[in-house]
Amino acid sequence: MSTGPLAGLRVIELAGIGPAPFCAMLLADLGADVVRIDRPSGTSGASGGDLLNRNKRSVVVDLKNPEGPEVVLRMVDKADVLIEGLRPGVTERLGIGPDECLARNPRLVYGRMTGWGQDGPLAQSAGHDIAYIGITGVLHAIGRADGPPQVPLNLVGDFGGGAMYLAVGILAALRSGQGQVVDAAIVDGTAHLATMIYGMVGAGGWRPQRGVNLLDTGAPFYDVYETSDGEHMAVGPLESQFYKEFVGLLGLTDLPAQLDVPQWPELRRRFSEVFATRTRREWTEVFEGTDACVGPVLSLTEAHEHPHIKARGTLVAQDGFVQPAPAPRFSATPASLRTPPPQTGADTRAALADWGFDDIDDLLAHGAVREG
Numbered sequence: 001m002s003t004g005p006l007a008g009l010r011v012i013e014l015a016g017i018g019p020a021p022f023c024a025m026l027l028a029d030l031g032a033d034v035v036r037i038d039r040p041s042g043t044s045g046a047s048g049g050d051l052l053n054r055n056k057r058s059v060v061v062d063l064k065n066p067e068g069p070e071v072v073l074r075m076v077d078k079a080d081v082l083i084e085g086l087r088p089g090v091t092e093r094l095g096i097g098p099d100e101c102l103a104r105n106p107r108l109v110y111g112r113m114t115g116w117g118q119d120g121p122l123a124q125s126a127g128h129d130i131a132y133i134g135i136t137g138v139l140h141a142i143g144r145a146d147g148p149p150q151v152p153l154n155l156v157g158d159f160g161g162g163a164m165y166l167a168v169g170i171l172a173a174l175r176s177g178q179g180q181v182v183d184a185a186i187v188d189g190t191a192h193l194a195t196m197i198y199g200m201v202g203a204g205g206w207r208p209q210r211g212v213n214l215l216d217t218g219a220p221f222y223d224v225y226e227t228s229d230g231e232h233m234a235v236g237p238l239e240s241q242f243y244k245e246f247v248g249l250l251g252l253t254d255l256p257a258q259l260d261v262p263q264w265p266e267l268r269r270r271f272s273e274v275f276a277t278r279t280r281r282e283w284t285e286v287f288e289g290t291d292a293c294v295g296p297v298l299s300l301t302e303a304h305e306h307p308h309i310k311a312r313g314t315l316v317a318q319d320g321f322v323q324p325a326p327a328p329r330f331s332a333t334p335a336s337l338r339t340p341p342p343q344t345g346a347d348t349r350a351a352l353a354d355w356g357f358d359d360i361d362d363l364l365a366h367g368a369v370r371e372g
Contacts, residue, residue, distance in 0.1 A: 004336065007032075008031075012079050014037050014091070018129075020084065025053070029336075084111070227278060
């Protein structure tokens with residue numbers, strides 16, 4: 001039974017990788033009925049570990065079969081949203097592009113997820129997260145003063161600048177009440193994420209060099225410090241009142257002023273020496289529950305054991321995996337983890353029946369659709 005604020009919303013997802021599936025998962029987590037259109041050769045959820053396919057149903061459609069595109073268009077008739085993450089022009093060549101779909105269903109929101117966007121000199125080029133964020137200025141800004149740019153996993157581009165912006169765009173388009181195309185490009189979203197930093201650059205408050213600014217490890221009170229057991233603590237007391245509590249709990253006196261930039265190397269040295277005297281666990285006990293803005297740096301396999309993470313259920317063990325719970329949270333229409341990632345084609349018959357198909361046996365016989 002679907003629950004959540006998007007219960008009743010019907011979403012078609014054309015199988016892909018990365019940000020488009022994550023966007024569809026987000027909508028599914030919030031209650032939407034997301035049917036993923038998998039290829040006959042696909043392996044959606046086959047390993048059980050593709051958590052981006054949780055809460056979805058898998059239908060296999062052979063889009064190279066003469067009847068395959070019509071299956072998708074018949075689903076479009078009843079859909080609210082279609083999500084695709086293919087190169088520009090691919091769905092048009094398949095006969096399921098925006099023009100065909102909006103002609104069938106004028107209220108449809110057609111969500112398009114790409115790295116470069118639907119137009120521009122690079123639109124037809126292959127790429128990945130790292131290249132997309134590279135041309136926005138964001139990747140250059142991440143890293144230490146004495147090193148190269150540091151890759152922030154694929155969280156800033158694929159999921160932050162890509163999937164989340166597609167989700168916001170889809171929900172905004174639905175709110176508008178008008179069928180339309182949402183062009184979500186990772187380069188656009190990543191640049192938009194950096195609005196505050198671009199403002200600081202323009203105002204002269206952010207230097208172009210890495211590792212010399214307030215939030216890029218330039219400031220000694222916004223960084224990580226190694227503990228005696230080789231682990232790390234995350235330190236971030238930016239405000240003066242929090243900084244005062246921080247240095248007090250470290251037991252340090254006679255320090256240079258917090259914002260005396262030429263003395264930052266000395267502050268860093270003093271902080272490093274003190275943190276190296278105790279273990280991560282010991283420092284966690286010192287700072288936990290205070291306003292010093294300090295916490296332990298936990299690994300992905302440790303995080304679910306943290307008392308706060310456990311108390312909120314931020315990470316849950318379900319279907320054999322520790323995985324993030326749906327977010328955000330709703331007081332009246334709570335979201336939930338309903339189903340694990342399906343085997344490819346596991347829901348072909350049931351999902352098509354739910355969407356009003358009465359000729360499923362014929363479609364199976366003709367090879368237009370397939371079961372898992």
